[in-house]
Amino acid sequence: MLKMPIPDAAAIGRRAEIAAALRRIVPGEGVIEAPVEMRAYETDGLTAYRQLPLVVVLPETTDQVAQVLRYAHENAIKVVPRGAGTSLSGGALPLADGILLGMARFNRILEIDFANRCAVVQPGVTNLGITRAVEHRGFYYAPDPSSQIACSIGGNVAENSGGVHCLKYGLTANNVLGIEMVLITGEVIRLGGKHLDSEGYDLLGLMTGSEGLLGVVTEVTVRILQKPETARAVLVGFPTSEDAGQCVADIISAGIIPGGMEMMDRPAIHAAEDFVHADYPLDVEALLIVELDGPKVEVDQLIARVSDIARRNRSSTLRISESEEERLLFWAGRKAAFPAVGRISPDYLCMDGTIPRKKLPEVLRGMAELALQYDLRVANVFHAGDGNLHPLILFDANDPDQLERAENFGADILRLCVKVGGVLTGEHGVGIEKRDLMPEMFSEIDLNQQQRVKCAFDDQGLLNPGKVFPTLHRCAELGRMHVRGGRLPFADIPRF
Amino acid sequence: MEAAVKPGSEAELAQLVAQAEAPFEIIGTGTKRGLGRPVQAARTLDMSAFAEIAAYEPEELILEAGAGTRLDEIEALIAARGQQLAFEPPDLSRLLGSPHSGTLGGLMACNLAGPRRIKAGAARDHVLGIRGVSGRGEVFKAGARVVKNVTGYDLPKLLTGSYGTLAALTSITVKVLPRSETEETILVEGLDDTAAVPIMSLAMQSACEVSGAAHVPGEGTFLRLEGIAASVAARRDGLAKLLARPVQILAAKASGTIWQRIRDVLVLADTPDRQVWRLSVTPSDAPALLAKLRGSLEIRYVLDWAGGLIWLDVPPTEDAAAAVIRGAMRAGHATLIRAPEGVRAAVDVFHPQAPALAALSARVKDSFDPRHLFNPGRMSRGL
Numbered sequence: 001m002l003k004m005p006i007p008d009a010a011a012i013g014r015r016a017e018i019a020a021a022l023r024r025i026v027p028g029e030g031v032i033e034a035p036v037e038m039r040a041y042e043t044d045g046l047t048a049y050r051q052l053p054l055v056v057v058l059p060e061t062t063d064q065v066a067q068v069l070r071y072a073h074e075n076a077i078k079v080v081p082r083g084a085g086t087s088l089s090g091g092a093l094p095l096a097d098g099i100l101l102g103m104a105r106f107n108r109i110l111e112i113d114f115a116n117r118c119a120v121v122q123p124g125v126t127n128l129g130i131t132r133a134v135e136h137r138g139f140y141y142a143p144d145p146s147s148q149i150a151c152s153i154g155g156n157v158a159e160n161s162g163g164v165h166c167l168k169y170g171l172t173a174n175n176v177l178g179i180e181m182v183l184i185t186g187e188v189i190r191l192g193g194k195h196l197d198s199e200g201y202d203l204l205g206l207m208t209g210s211e212g213l214l215g216v217v218t219e220v221t222v223r224i225l226q227k228p229e230t231a232r233a234v235l236v237g238f239p240t241s242e243d244a245g246q247c248v249a250d251i252i253s254a255g256i257i258p259g260g261m262e263m264m265d266r267p268a269i270h271a272a273e274d275f276v277h278a279d280y281p282l283d284v285e286a287l288l289i290v291e292l293d294g295p296k297v298e299v300d301q302l303i304a305r306v307s308d309i310a311r312r313n314r315s316s317t318l319r320i321s322e323s324e325e326e327r328l329l330f331w332a333g334r335k336a337a338f339p340a341v342g343r344i345s346p347d348y349l350c351m352d353g354t355i356p357r358k359k360l361p362e363v364l365r366g367m368a369e370l371a372l373q374y375d376l377r378v379a380n381v382f383h384a385g386d387g388n389l390h391p392l393i394l395f396d397a398n399d400p401d402q403l404e405r406a407e408n409f410g411a412d413i414l415r416l417c418v419k420v421g422g423v424l425t426g427e428h429g430v431g432i433e434k435r436d437l438m439p440e441m442f443s444e445i446d447l448n449q450q451q452r453v454k455c456a457f458d459d460q461g462l463l464n465p466g467k468v469f470p471t472l473h474r475c476a477e478l479g480r481m482h483v484r485g486g487r488l489p490f491a492d493i494p495r496f
Numbered sequence: 497m498e499a500a501v502k503p504g505s506e507a508e509l510a511q512l513v514a515q516a517e518a519p520f521e522i523i524g525t526g527t528k529r530g531l532g533r534p535v536q537a538a539r540t541l542d543m544s545a546f547a548e549i550a551a552y553e554p555e556e557l558i559l560e561a562g563a564g565t566r567l568d569e570i571e572a573l574i575a576a577r578g579q580q581l582a583f584e585p586p587d588l589s590r591l592l593g594s595p596h597s598g599t600l601g602g603l604m605a606c607n608l609a610g611p612r613r614i615k616a617g618a619a620r621d622h623v624l625g626i627r628g629v630s631g632r633g634e635v636f637k638a639g640a641r642v643v644k645n646v647t648g649y650d651l652p653k654l655l656t657g658s659y660g661t662l663a664a665l666t667s668i669t670v671k672v673l674p675r676s677e678t679e680e681t682i683l684v685e686g687l688d689d690t691a692a693v694p695i696m697s698l699a700m701q702s703a704c705e706v707s708g709a710a711h712v713p714g715e716g717t718f719l720r721l722e723g724i725a726a727s728v729a730a731r732r733d734g735l736a737k738l739l740a741r742p743v744q745i746l747a748a749k750a751s752g753t754i755w756q757r758i759r760d761v762l763v764l765a766d767t768p769d770r771q772v773w774r775l776s777v778t779p780s781d782a783p784a785l786l787a788k789l790r791g792s793l794e795i796r797y798v799l800d801w802a803g804g805l806i807w808l809d810v811p812p813t814e815d816a817a818a819a820v821i822r823g824a825m826r827a828g829h830a831t832l833i834r835a836p837e838g839v840r841a842a843v844d845v846f847h848p849q850a851p852a853l854a855a856l857s858a859r860v861k862d863s864f865d866p867r868h869l870f871n872p873g874r875m876s877r878g879l
Contacts, residue, residue: 115697115780116804138703160646167643173650174621187852194778196804197607197618198657199829199847200875201857205620205653209646226703249555255578255674294705295734298727354642356556386644387556426644434647441647442637449636449864450649456859468648479866 001407002432004051005466007097011077015054018077018099022057025067030105032056041082041100045147046090046433048349048397053080053094060105062180062188062218069216070186072099078462079184081212083123083155086147088350089431091159091211091467098465101216103154109133110219116194118177120221123154127161130222139224142169145427146335154217160209162427164260164334167385168293169225171427173208180219181207184458193221206453211429212464214457228293231259232303235330236310237284237317241265244286245360247313248384251290254309256302259293261385262334265364268341268379268392272333275340280333281317288384289330337381338392345377345394347403351410353417354426357387366416367391374409376402388426389417415440430468438470447471452478502542506627506635506666512541513664514633519872522660524564524599530592531606532659532874533845534837541870543601546666554579557643558624560669563601570600574672582673583619584610590765591772591834601665607657610759611708611720614700614801616673620656625669628655630662631865641669654860660871661879662864676722680732681708681751683744684717690783692717693803695739697779700802702738704731709802710758718746718754761807763798770796770809771816771835777828779803788824793817812836818843846875854878 011018019033032038033055043050054077059065072079078098085092094100106122109129113119114137119130127148130141144163145151151161156172157179169175178192191204198204207214238244244263251258264272264287273280280287288310292302303320310318321327333340341348355363364380371378377394391413395406414424414434418441424434438447447469454461455475465472501520503509520541523529546562549570553559554577561570567585574580586608587597597603609618616622625639638651655662684695692711699706699719708720719735721728736743746754757763764772777785782803789795789808797808810817816835829847832840849857854876861868861879873879 113780114701115694116778117697117700137701139701160650162644162646170617170621171644171646173653174617183852183856187856189850189853189856191853193827195776195828196613196801197609197620197776199776199831200849200853200879201662201860202607202620202653202657203853203856203860205650205656208653209650226701229703252557252674253555255677257674294723295703295727295730297730298724301724301726354640354644356553356642358553358556383644387642388644421640422642423640423645424647426642427646429646430648438648441640445634446636446638447648449630449634450638450651452863453649453651453654453860456856456863 002436004095004432005472007095011097012054019055021071022055022068022099025071026057026059026064030058030060041085041094041102044085044090044092045088046093046431048403049090049093049432051094051096053100054097056100056102058102058105062182065101065182065216065218066186066188068099068101069182069184072462073184073186073460076460076462078465080464081158081216083152083158084126084150086151086155087159087429087431088352089425089429089433091429091431093432095466103152106154106218113194114139117224118194118221119224120219121153123157123217123220124152127151127153127156134224138227140227141222142175142225143172146338153220153222157208157217157220158210158212159429160427162388164262164383167261168257168259173205175223176204176208176220177223178221179204179207179217181215181217183215184463209429211431211468213454213468214463228259230296230299231291231293231327232299233289233291233321233327233330234303234306234310235319236288236290236315237281238286238288239284239314239316241286241364242361243314244288245357247288247310247315248357250309250313251306254305256305258290258385260289260291262289263287263382263384264334264337265380267377268337268381271340271344271379272337275343276332276336278329278333284316289334334381341379341392341394347395347397349393349395349406349410351391351393351413352388352425352428353414353422354386354388355417355420355422357384359420359422363389363416363420367413370409370412374405376405376409383426386426387422411437432467435468436470438468448473448478455479499538500540500542502545504545506629509664509666510629510633510635513629513631513869516869519869522664522871524602525566525596527589527594527596527598528592528602528606531833533876534841534873535871536873537871541664543664549573550667551641554672557672558641558669559672560641560667561600562667563599563665565600567597567600567603575675578675579672580675581622581670582612582616583622584612584616584759585619586610586759586761588760591761593768600668604656604665604668605658605660611710611755611800614709614804615705615707620653622671623652623656623668624671626652626655626665627667628663628665631867631869639669643671659874661861661874662870664870677724678728678748679720679722679751680728680748681746681754682719682732682735682739683746684739684741685744687711687717689713689786689799692799693779693783696802698738699735702735704735708755708758711799711803712758712763713797718758720751720755758798758800761798764796764807764809767809769812771812771839772807772809772833773816773821773830774833775806775808775825775828775830777804777806777825781826782806785824789821792820814839815843822847844876
């Protein structure tokens with residue numbers, strides 16, 4: 001189990017006083033301190049980790065957020081921001097000595113501006129809620145994380161969420177035009193807007209994916225797009241993952257960027273088929289779903305080209321969707337892959353590395369060896385177009401040894417991803433889950449530079465501490481120009 | 497006489513910076529020295545030795561090159577494999593009076609993007625990873641060499657558009673994407689900007705995947721479609737029907753020529769005394785803004801990005817009409833792109849920021865370059 005910073009007993013001792021101060025800022029039901037009521041906030045999508053917060057506050061206005069943060073800053077109290085709590089990396093895990101700042105009440109769509117192709121929304125609006133609000137005019141919001149029915153746009157900004165269509169349409173960062181945010185000092189700043197590109201430093205780009213460590217987003221302006229005229233999918237089975245991988249490379253080399261390109265390995269195919277009966281072939285090692293979207297004539301031509309490429313790469317089965325129902329059926333298995341795996345195992349860990357696509361066979365072989373070593377099963381779903389791999393490690397959390405093995409297995413998979421030239425996380429964020437693996441990818445100098453940027457936003461390290469960075473540094477220490485070889489200044493700083 | 501240092505390796509660069517006692521102006525080939533405020537430094541830091549293309553992997557959609565690599569070299573290399581930088585980097589050499597389009601590092605430092613910005617994103621949307629030396633004299637990296645990554649803060653985006661004020665970049669990894677098979681442009685003639693902006697908005701709201709929407713007064717309103725031939729033809733017909741007015745169709749070659757003219761701001765390039773501004777605005781605000789400006793200034797202009805980008809020039813004055821232009825804007829930002837050094841030193845070249853944001857930017861600057869060694873004064877007096 002990953003360790004969190006040791007709670008500050010003094011802050012815990014001041015709980016009543018802190019709750020009272022928050023009540024003066026957010027009256028009524030907006031402050032929760034009864035443990036039984038705070039239970040709803042004790043975890044997020046990384047459910048192996050649970051912690052009751054010091055107190056929960058649910059502000060409704062930017063001014064209230066500013067007052068809460070100013071109070072926390074003046075009193076040196078930690079703050080964990082939370083959207084819908086769907087983070088898969090523990091980004092919203094509370095701290096025993098920290099205020100949990102829930103943004104769920106920011107749930108209004110403020111403006112839809114079709115002429116300028118954007119929507120201005122509060123951060124608690126769900127990802128799908130944006131699409132629902134604009135689809136009567138044929139528009140949608142492009143990034144579509146699989147939690148889109150529940151996850152909030154504020155959380156999407158914090159995590160730079162992706163989805164199955166991001167090779168063609170980009171991640172959150174490529175679809176956000178502007179934000180209003182509050183700094184820990186209570187200062188409110190606006191970045192971007194309905195116009196393109198930032199004036200000065202791209203702090204909007206920096207904020208997106210900063211995992212709640214730099215500020216609290218109180219308003220988001222997103223780009224909305226007209227839905228493609230049509231979409232069709234090809235479902236292709238391959239006798240080996242090498243063939244499937246080569247097919248993906250050949251599609252890209254042919255100049256085709258599909259709307260979605262997803263791969264599943266044998267265990268994932270079987271789990272999905274048993275669950276939703278999508279008529280997937282069961283005698284293949286890899287299954288590829290390639291979706292083309294756009295004008296009908298383009299989709300028809302590209303479907304034919306993709307099918308040719310698949311056949312040249314020894315596909316053993318190939319079906320082309322001939323109706324919208326059939327297209328959705330192709331996707332049904334993939335979209336249900338996580339719950340399908342949940343049916344065959346009491347628990348699973350969902351990993352999230354990205355690798356250069358050509359390394360897929362090597363990584364799959366390495367994972368199979370690790371599965372033997374740890375005596376655990378693994379199923380793989382893969383955003384094949386952009387190399388984003390989601391290994392699902394099957395285990396039983398009631399057996400502490402299995403949880404530990406699963407976590408170690410997952411860490412080894414991510415080390416393997418980094419070793420072949422990839423990264424620890426493609427779309428789920430570092431959170432607590434991959435925090436201690438950061439040195440696999442970054443040197444101490446790299447991490448210190450990132451933490452210096454954190455200090456520019458949050459001089460006392462009060463926002464979401466214990467996430468992303470494996471070592472907490474004091475800003476004064478990071479600001480020093482020279483560290484004497486090997487000797488730790490500040491021997492008392494928390495390392496975990 | 498200005499002194500120049502030209503490090504040959506990251507280690508040499510790091511040592512130079514760590515031991516520096518006075519600031520540098522960072523240059524690649526110097527084509528964009530006229531962008532931004534004049535730098536107050538006695539020495540130039542010449543990055544042109546970092547000019548190696550370390551990796552080009554077309555099927556992984558990535559290219560990694562030294563910051564000093566010539567942009568035309570990169571574009572020729574990837575074009576040979578049917579790929580491109582999708583954000584359509586402009587070649588501002590004619591506008592700025594430079595001999596060529598400069599380096600990858602210069603392009604990224606200025607976050608320049610062309611007409612396809614409205615569909616494909618800006619330079620910052622295509623940068624995947626960076627290496628460089630901070631003002632502390634430390635070699636650091638951020639991002640990676642894969643197209644999807646959220647590990648750690650997105651420093652590559654932060655450094656893109658930072659005009660060399662945070663770090664001396666040595667290496668940059670960018671996403672490369674397939675070039676379109678063909679393109680066509682729909683030309684609508686006879687519209688003034690009040691009519692052109694809604695027409696461009698209508699086109700952008702359609703499913704026709706318009707990849708360029710610009711209005712050049714006196715020349716027409718242009719809507720570009722790119723893709724495979726059958727798709728371009730279908731969308732051209734669909735869009736023409738939607739517009740419900742007489743249109744002309746420019747085939748691939750003529751289309752390419754007009755979009756290069758718009759991308760490189762050639763309309764305003766050949767009157768070097770006039771002072772050029774670049775305004776990023778809410779697209780629907782453009783007509784009223786231009787009407788207001790016409791009331792008090794003699795302006796020429798081009799609208800790109802469906803109205804969201806206004807390139808305009810004004811007759812030469814000592815303040816480049818900065819107060820009038822910014823005072824007329826409801827939102828967005830205005831950047832002075834071409835003016836004599838004295839003017840760029842006297843006025844805010846970049847849009848002034850609210851105090852809390854300006855203070856935050858200054859702290860971000862200090863987090864990379866606490867001794868203000870890199871390009872002092874380039875973005876504002878303090879940055």
